[in-house]
Amino acid sequence: MINGRWLIGFFVCLCAVSNFVNPAEACRFDIRSITFVPETACPGEEIQVTVQVECSSMIWKSTKIDGDCTEHIGHGHSGIFTETFVIIAPDVPGIYPIEVVVYQRNECYAGWGGHLQSQTVNLTVICCCEDGFSCWDLNQNYLCDDDEDINFDQVCDVLDCHGGDGESCSVKQDAECAIITCAEETWAIICNGEDGVDGVDGTSCWIEQNSDGIVVHCGESQAVVLNGLNCWDINENHDPDFCSPYLQQMFDGECPSRFIVEYPCEDPVVPCTKASLVAKDYEGHVCEIEVTCVEYMMGEMLVDEDIANQICIFTEDTNGDGKIDMLDCQGSDGYNGVNGTNGTNGIDGRDGIDGIDGVDGSIGPQGESGIDGTDGKNGEDGENCEVIDNLDSTCTIVCGESEVLVYDCGVGVEHEATSVIATHGVSCGAFNGVAFLVFPFLCYWFKLRR
Secondary structure (H helix, E strand, O other), X not given: OOOHHHHHHHHHHHHHXXXXXXXXXXXXXXXXXXXXXXXXXXXXXXXXXXXXXXXXXXXXXXEEEOOEEEEEEEEEEEEEEEEEEEEEOOOOOEEEEEEEEEEOXXXXXXXXXXXXXXXXXXXXEOOOOOOOOOOOOOOOOOOOOHHHOOOOOOOOOHHHOOOOOOOOOEEEEOOOEEEEEOHHHOEEEEEOOOOOOOOOOOOOEEEEEEOOEEEEEEOOEEEEEEOOOOOOOOOOOOOOOOOOHHHHHHOOOOOOOOEEEEXXXXXXXXXXXXXXXXXXXXXXXXXXXEXXXXXXXXXXXXXXXXXXXXXXXXOOOOOOOOOOOHHHOOOOOOOOOOOOOOOOOOOOOOOOOOOXXXXXXXXXXXXXXXXXXXXXXXXXXXXXXXXXXXXXXXXXXXXXXXEEEEEOOOOOOOOOEEEEEOOOOEEEEOOOOHHHHHXXXXXXXXXXXX
């Protein structure tokens, strides 16, 4: 027999499980991958675009690639589906973003009820021109062979390119003229011309050099050629500065390697610490302590921390190699290069450790009562019992082959079978007086014995 409470519990659990389904997640589709074949294309080349879409209770009916819509068979409702399309690469080399949009409806419709998903990937178009031959590549094998390095500088370049041999010519010369004769009877005559007129005497000039550059004096005129600045000369003073000129001025033109502070102290034998910098005058003893450049500038020169930092970090030896030369020159930042092609996706990492179970949610509302179950079968008829008055204030209850003696039944006990326990087939009567209160326990005792 089906228990009614069990049915109610079953339907309550069924309703609770159904509440875990999220309609927004159950009905959707996602673009899993977009691939180009070939990955890099020549201008005007046909490219196969393969799109893979995962559908969940949705249908994929049309796709728009770079603005062009294509209808295809409907894919769905659930699963992973693939479609391949053909596009033409642009005519100019470069990197082009290609937008792929998938639609639930035909004609790439995205209006009411038309779900869509989009993703953009880069298409690389390269120059596919045929390579020519360099002028030095005599055997046209694209390699720098030993006999093609004409000037022996270990490099094959335009300096190793030579034209064909010129025509040989002969020269006949006398005191006045020279006759040059070449192939095919071509010739030229070059004779001495008349002496020209003497030119006007020029103005004498002299050069004077100073720290700013060179001064050229010519008569009453002069021209000044200033010294240029080296690329490493940050402060434009024409001198290589390993440290700030301010520090050099403080330390007789030298860059200090250590900064020492002297102050009066009690006993020079006692080690000095920064904590003992408070001036003390004990018998004229003097202590020394080494501090940083910034601490020295702030304590001795009374400059603030920002200025102290600027003075202490200044150097034109930017690479720290002990020399100031062109390797210390730094130009402005160059333009950012073109982004490279996206690499393939890496292997998925291992699943993380399960998080701690959240707090149990509040109990939901009670579900509707279930349908009443069918009535069970009637139990078997119980046995009739008889009460016998022993006329001595006791009674004997006989049920089938079993009997029990009851004390203090009272005189003139009336007995009548009034209830039946179907499970064990025992009938119990109703008694007057004390037996009426004892009788339920006697019934239970009979059930245990049977």
